[in-house]
Amino acid sequence: MEDKYGKAASLALFKVLYNSGRCNNLLDIVSEFVRNAIVLRPREQYTTNDLKTIFCEQYGFDLPESVIKSAVRKLTKSGEFQKTNGVYTPNQDFSIRYKKSQSYLSEEIRSITEKQSYLFTQLYTFIETRTKSSLGSDDKQLIDQSFINILIGNSSNEDQFTPIISSFMVERGAILSDKDILNEIREGIILYQGITYSESMNEAEHWNNLTIFLATEHLFNAVGYNNRLYKDIFEDFISLVNQINSRNRGKGDTHIKLRYLEETREEVESFFRTAESILRGQIAYMRMTDAMGAILDGCQTPADVQQKKSRFELILRELGIEYFDFSHFELQKEYNISGLSILEQLEQQYKDNNRVYNEDETLKALDLFTKINTLRRGNSPHPIQSIRYIYMTANSTILYLSNQEIVKKKKSDTPFAIDIDLLTTLFWFSSSNVFHHIKNRDGHIPTSLDAITKAKRVLSSLLNETVENTYEKCLRDIKEGKITKEEATKLLANLKLFKSRNTEITEENASLILDVIQDSDTMQTTIEEDVSYYKNKTASLEEENEQYKEDRNKLLRENRDAHAKGKLQEDRLINFQAEDYAKKKFKKERIKVYKEVRAEMIIVFLCFLLFFLQQVPSISTYISTPMSIVICSLLAVVCQGLLWYYKKKRNNHQSICSPLLLLWTFTFQGYAKREDFKKYYIENKRREYK
Structure with a gap:
């Protein structure tokens, strides 16, 4: 067990033991570790403190003594230990009985270590390549610890290896085997943290009347003002809160409340006031926080900001997040934590640990702790x-x-503040979801508990810190005359563009973001190169777009020409068809008209016949001129009467002039009539095509 990857391997072993079926619950896992520790470090007697020390040395764990005591008590009940005055003595055959078990654990550790050894070797090579220097054994120990701290959620932005390890984890996360190794360690950490913070190692822990005060960033995360990753993390958190509240419903006032204090409300108010000032033109928008960008997004006037603020407060109420009025509570001296002596001790501790001490931030934090301590x-x-x-x-x-x-005050006391990762772990741990997921590798794991997500958040936090530090440095440099306002504006504009393009951390941009975080001296060059690449790519896309427009216009012109040519051919065809139609139609209609006026034509013919017969001498003695006129008139009346009768029967009320007019039209105006037929045909064809 004593190897350089001891803690990482031991953490992964938590998950392996639980998943193997050898252990049915968390107490069984701790008991198995106790057995193994005794076989590896044989003594005649042990106290729980002795076992706690062995755990720290052998596994790198710092389990509460109460947890170890629960495991030893279980072994005593099973007859494996004997207890005398708080001292535990293993049975004589203990080592023999559990040598096989120890061999199994050693084999598991060896297998886990081999897999992790490959990953750590890749990590060391990655760091040496990035830093262009060789790593010593001390450096590797620091790297191992930093690696575990990132997965636990206890990393520090001041740690020199934190950024590069996080970048490595994000890049290697695309490789499935490496991701499995990382999540195996992470799942072991979940079990380890659950054991460490659990009262009874119960898999269904109850939470009674817990009020969680949310910091400003979590209120913004709740409504999605920070990037999508943080919103997903908060949604997982509040989903677990709702599950616990639903489970405890009906058991009295036993549920979790989400609230925010006056300090948080004032900080949120300042964001919206600043947004209004920006829109009024009173101050320049230089800072590049995601929240401020989200507030200003879509707002044109201060009234729009007020409307967005109302919407923000409404969403918080819908999520059950309310303001906590602390004015009803009285601060008492005995609960005060922000004393001068504590400040002096903390300042010295910061110096001893090579941390940057900020008195204002420390004092604000201690005032906040005083309120929590009072409650x-x-x-x-x-x-x-x-x-x-x-x-x-x-x-x-x-x-x-x-x-x-x-x-x-006491090392064993619960701290006044906690991060969302640990609280999500404990909530998830208290549900059955964690055990179902670890055993079956299915179901939803909260976003914040994923190993790669941990690394992404570290990089995102470091990038935001770099941006903020750059902003502050620009203000100082302007005051000191080191750079002009125009140069500062250009730098911040490029940095803003860079940050907007890298809101999501991926394996593709992790290395670039690491360059910006690590080397502040060459940050401007790195960002300008990235912005230049982005602008060149944009210009290239614009050029391609212009070429596309030109090709499109060319195709449209060709299409129009082809359409015009086709229309001309179509018109010619229609005119030809119309000419043919007009001729046939005219001929048909003319025959029809002749049929309709045949009675009139007979009358006219008889009149001419009688007129010529009158001129014949042999007949004229019988037919005088007046008589011929009378006869013709009688014939005309009879024929017209018959014609009128038949036409009336057909419901046609045309006068005698109508047939004669048609006769005249079709006899002496044929061209005009054919043109009318042609025009009618063309109009009908056009209507059909449309």
């Missing part, structure tokens, strides 16, 4: 399920201070 009545027992108030934040200063013994 707890100075009582902060372990485990976390026993306390009623806690502050949830991602602020590294607050989290660091809350875990210092100087602040907590």
Whole structure:
């Protein structure tokens, strides 16, 4: 067990043991570790403190003594130990009986270590390539610890290896085998943290009347003002809160409340006030926080900002997040944590640990802890399920201070602040979901607990910190005359563009972001190169777009020409068809007209016949001129009467002039009539095509 990857391998072993079927619950896992520790470090007698020391040395664990005591008590009940005055003595055949078990654990550790050894070797090579220097054994130990801290969620932005390890994890996350190794360690950490913070190692822990005060960043995460990753993390968190509240419903007032304090409300108000000032033109928008960008997005006037603020508050209420009025509570001297002596001790501790001390931030954090301590009545027992108030934040200063013994008074006390990762782990741990997922490798794992997500968040946090530091440096350099306002504006504009293009951390951009984070001296060059590449790519796309437009216009012109040519051919065809139609139609209609006026034509013919007969001498003696006129008139009347009768029967009320007019038209105006038929045909064809 004593190898350089001891802690990483031991953490992964938690998951392997639980998944193997050898252990049915968390107490069984700890008991198995106790057996193995005794076989590896044989003694005649042990105290729980002795076993705690062995755990630290052998596995790298710092389990609470109460957890180890529960495991030893279980072994005593099973007859494996004998207890005398708080001292535990293993049975004589203990080592023999569990040598096989120890061999199994050693084999598992060896298998896990081989897999992790490959990953760590790749990590060392990656770091040496990036830093262009060789790593010593001390450096590798620091890297191992930094690696575990990132997965636990206890990493520091001041750690020199944190950025490069996070970048490595993001890039290697695309490789499935490496991702499995990382998540195996991460799942072991979940079990380890669950054991460490659990009261009874119960897989269905109850939470009673816990009020969680949310920091500003979590309120913004809740409504999606920071990037999508943080919104997903918060949604997982609040989903677990709702599950626990639903499970505890009906058991009295036993549920988790989400609230925010006056300090948080003032900070949120300042964001919206600043947004209004920007839109009024009173201040320039230089800072590049995601939240400010989200507030300004879509807002044209200060009234729009107020409307967005109302929407923000409405969403918080819908999520059950409400304001907590602390004015009803009185601050008492006995609960005060922000004393001068504590500040002096913390300042010295910061110096000893080579950390940057900021008195204002420290004082604000201690004032916040004083409020929490007042609400707890100075009582902060372990485990976390026993306390009623806690502050949830991602602020590294607050989290660091809350875990210092100087602040907590007792090392075993529950800290005043906690991060969302640990709280999500504990909530998930208290549900059956965690065990179902670890055993079956299915179901949803909270976003914040994924190993690659951990690394992405570290890089995102470091990038935001770099951006903020650059902004502050630009302001100082302008005041000191080191750079002009125009140069600062250009730098910040490029940095803003770079950040907007890299809101999501991926394996493709992790290396580039690491360059910006690590080397502040060449940051401007790196960003300008990236922005230049982006602008060149944009110009190339614009050029391609122009070429596309030109090709499109050419095709449209060709299409129009082809359409015009086709229309001309179509017109010619229609005219030809119309000519043919007009001729046939005219001929048909003319015959029809002749048929309709045949009676009239007979009358006219008889009249001419009688007129010529009158001129014949042999007949004229019988037919005088007046008689011929009378006869013709009578014939005309009879024929017209018959014609009128038949036409009336057909419901045609044409006068006698109508047939004669048609006769005249078809006899002496044939061309005009054919043109009318042609025009009618063409119009009908056009209508059909449309």
